Amino acid sequence: MESIKWEWSIVVFTMIMLVIASCSKDEEFESPIPNDPKEEVILLPVVVHVMHKGERVGEGPNISEERIKRQIEILNEDFRRKEGTRGFNDHPDGGDTKIEFVLAKQDPDGMPINGINRIDTTEVQVPILGYNQNHFAQYAYWDPSEYINIWTTPLPQSTECLVLGISTLPETDLPGIKPSSWPGPNDAEGILINWIHFGASNIDCFAKFGRTLTHEMGHYLGLLHPWGAGDCENNDYCDDTPAVDKPVYGNQSFLGCAGETVMMGNYMNWSHDEVMNIFTKDQIARMHYVLENHEGRKALQSSPALD
Template structure:
């Protein structure tokens, strides 16, 4: 009996020892801790500074408020977005680091997707006779997206020297895949995604896993547009633009040069607002964009100082006039490209 007890004790100790060693680092294994302590999804209106709340037209983009609504309607979305952010940070942290494979064979660590990306665009128009959307508007919008995401915006020559080395060529090309039109009698579609659903009078998305769906309609409330972040429901995935703000459009005034789409596609590619939708300590998760505490408006004069640094007011993810925004940063480029990498939330676009 004693020998039997001793036998089982030895087995138990062996199992415990194996479990204790399961997390040991092998000679070729490198472990990098990813800090997620600053990650957030919900935003509050009271985080906006007096500068923003004093502006009667502060809701240029409704993406974050739409995200708040979607999070309430779908509790699992927060976990999906957390996982996407963790994947993003892992790839950025691994960028440029040598890796090791089995048997000592060198292999590269995963990095943000390095190839050229081509994104088909399906334009879904809810036609309002008072706000016509012509083929010229559509064609100019595709051209503007291609200029902005390939560092061909002519205004980029005006980037201050402080930020000149940070200007990115994102190397994403947009092609017009289809145009769907549907007559609409609605003067305001709001932001509840009704325009994306035929059951609510809108137009259903076309293969959203492989197309960027762009809905054009009267949103209302002075809102220029909004986008769905990666991780949301496929049926509503895409970007919404107000009819007057698509492409080169005189009806859009200072916002009639197609940059609403550039801004919203940035969100669709997982960029946050340049000021992080909060105070100085709430970040946009990009290392090379300066901290700020609120959006900028109009045509700011450089330097505009907030949070003890100069704002990158010319960034596409701010709220300035269309002709006053003309760059993505290299850090934003890395962030966008991670979603096309293996395991990325938009990997289907490059498979």
């Protein structure tokens, strides 16, 4: 498998993360994003490949079905801005994405499934891949035009609060997603989440309410970090996310470019899970553009896995 371009969400003690997607307002590119997304709700199928090392179901990386279902509920609460949940906001620039995620109802052979594919990695031998490659796609990778592949990775407990998640970006003509960050012809598309940060838990970490998947799904559907390339002239091509020239961490807001208050609660920041609660209208329009124009993302909407 060739090198894979991924968008990392990694936190270390020095709070330095790796970013591969950046964008510039200086690029001569007129955004093709429509003003309003579709009114009907779009359903997208997901399969969760649970990678484990022989643990019983519900122990360690072999996470329980209940935890997986709750994570998908959280994802939908966030994307649908569901009232009465952590995903609700009444911000004038916020909105309901009209996108929902469904655990796949059948596998690639047409057999009924609960959307969970458990794999004991100790029973399968695969090559060790180099850095920045999706090692786990060798164990399981379903057609990305029919499933959003999500892998929960069996990392050691010592990675808690250090390694969160990673996602591929779509190949699109949207500004900011450059060809260098597109998946290659033999690259696997999907999302990896450290099992420790999949779903809600009581771990002693700022990322414990299931927002890692919300953030990475935003990348999968074409969203960038609000700080873009890291200066006030570069952004995420969403006018309703206040410009900021540096990564946004924590839970305390501050003034960004032009004296605007940073939108600390935006899902595409590296904010604490407890304060995340908003996709803006421009971000929503951008995701809908990907769903309407990216061949694979568009095909998901008619996937047999939804039946």
